[in-house]
Amino acid sequence: MNIIDIISKTKKSEILSSSEIEWLVGKFTAGEIDDCQMSAWLMAVCLRGLTESETLALTLAMRDSGDILDLSCIERVTADKHSTGGVGDKTTLVIAPVVASCGVAMPKMSGRGLGHTGGTIDKLESIEGYRTELQFEEFINIVQKTGFSVISQSGKLCPADKKIYALRNMTGTVDSTPLICSSIMSKKLATNADCLLLDVKCGSGAFMKTRQSAEKLARLMERVGESAGKKCRAVVTDMDTPLGNNIGNALEVKEAIEVLQGKKRDRLYSLCMELSADILELAGAGSRNECFEMAERAISSGKALETFAKTVELQGGNSAVCYDTSLLPQARYSYRVRASHDVKIISADSEQLGMTSLILGAGRLMKDDDIDYTAGIVMECQRGDNVSQGETLMTLYSSRCSDFSETAVRAIRALTLCPI
Numbered sequence: 001m002n003i004i005d006i007i008s009k010t011k012k013s014e015i016l017s018s019s020e021i022e023w024l025v026g027k028f029t030a031g032e033i034d035d036c037q038m039s040a041w042l043m044a045v046c047l048r049g050l051t052e053s054e055t056l057a058l059t060l061a062m063r064d065s066g067d068i069l070d071l072s073c074i075e076r077v078t079a080d081k082h083s084t085g086g087v088g089d090k091t092t093l094v095i096a097p098v099v100a101s102c103g104v105a106m107p108k109m110s111g112r113g114l115g116h117t118g119g120t121i122d123k124l125e126s127i128e129g130y131r132t133e134l135q136f137e138e139f140i141n142i143v144q145k146t147g148f149s150v151i152s153q154s155g156k157l158c159p160a161d162k163k164i165y166a167l168r169n170m171t172g173t174v175d176s177t178p179l180i181c182s183s184i185m186s187k188k189l190a191t192n193a194d195c196l197l198l199d200v201k202c203g204s205g206a207f208m209k210t211r212q213s214a215e216k217l218a219r220l221m222e223r224v225g226e227s228a229g230k231k232c233r234a235v236v237t238d239m240d241t242p243l244g245n246n247i248g249n250a251l252e253v254k255e256a257i258e259v260l261q262g263k264k265r266d267r268l269y270s271l272c273m274e275l276s277a278d279i280l281e282l283a284g285a286g287s288r289n290e291c292f293e294m295a296e297r298a299i300s301s302g303k304a305l306e307t308f309a310k311t312v313e314l315q316g317g318n319s320a321v322c323y324d325t326s327l328l329p330q331a332r333y334s335y336r337v338r339a340s341h342d343v344k345i346i347s348a349d350s351e352q353l354g355m356t357s358l359i360l361g362a363g364r365l366m367k368d369d370d371i372d373y374t375a376g377i378v379m380e381c382q383r384g385d386n387v388s389q390g391e392t393l394m395t396l397y398s399s400r401c402s403d404f405s406e407t408a409v410r411a412i413r414a415l416t417l418c419p420i
């Protein structure tokens, strides 16, 4: 086998065998294939695509490039969830404790944010003391005690994806359905939970801009997961507007806690209940209706909040924030963006708001950038609302910069407003 033949086959849409794909992934991970040759193959995949069997072979080869977690010591059914990335998406912070308090374990490894989308690990690290880098034994111990733990992804999981993803970022080869599928699914299969829920985002703030392309990715991931022996469901959800009101790490933790406290019954709450019910049903906890009711009871009884607080405490975090969100880090500066005349909000562009939040300090452009946990945006109104002149559309927060002139202009441009 040689790399030139492999590039040439994909370039001509000829189908690679599983052993060719295993060879390619193995050699590249071992540093025996040059970055420029791998980049050429990735570009050929972007332009020509891969068949479903090639995508499965690529996923399995990437899964097998590193450790596969052994979760057999967890005495409950295990479930994992993945969202393909969004703005204001704090659903894991609600769903994991809800599902755990309904008897299904969620041992979860998550990532940091990059670009306009946030990451669960950054959000959790905004809680003072919360440790996201735990040894495997401690991670499992917490799952055994509370039903869930969220830590940052071990570097030993899917080293092939780490190398390939870095190249894709530099070579404009991220937006390929088979490459996104194999990247996400290899990590999920290496985490090795029994059931997998995949939340594929579609819209302006997502990789998949149209519902049709998101559906295609969702069905492909579902079939790859099932072929690899997992119970798998993929749903497509809207990311045209940010999820919930708050964007930015500590602000999103605050909003997730408010959902867990039963104080919010909005689109974020509904989506969390739907996704929790999907996971519980996949895990065999009951019918869809029963699972939905179970999820709602976990919130109304306070059990999910208690479970969240216990995990925060075991991971070294200040669990008092679960009962008093003013203990979360607070921004030094804030600025109200007001309506200049009476308007109706037609839309709020997620990607633009995510970028504004990043500039305020909440995100990173390069993977080692420092972030300001207090920074972000609170949307004071939503798509469809009428807002009177002088009323606040959104509030911007930052501890780094007191001059909001540039970010306020960016933020207002993210909204499509219609005079009323």
Ligand code: URA
Binding pocket: 084, 085, 165, 174, 179, 180, 181, 183, 184
């Ligand atoms: N998230 C991933 O982990 N990989 C992709 O390719 C896209 C999103």
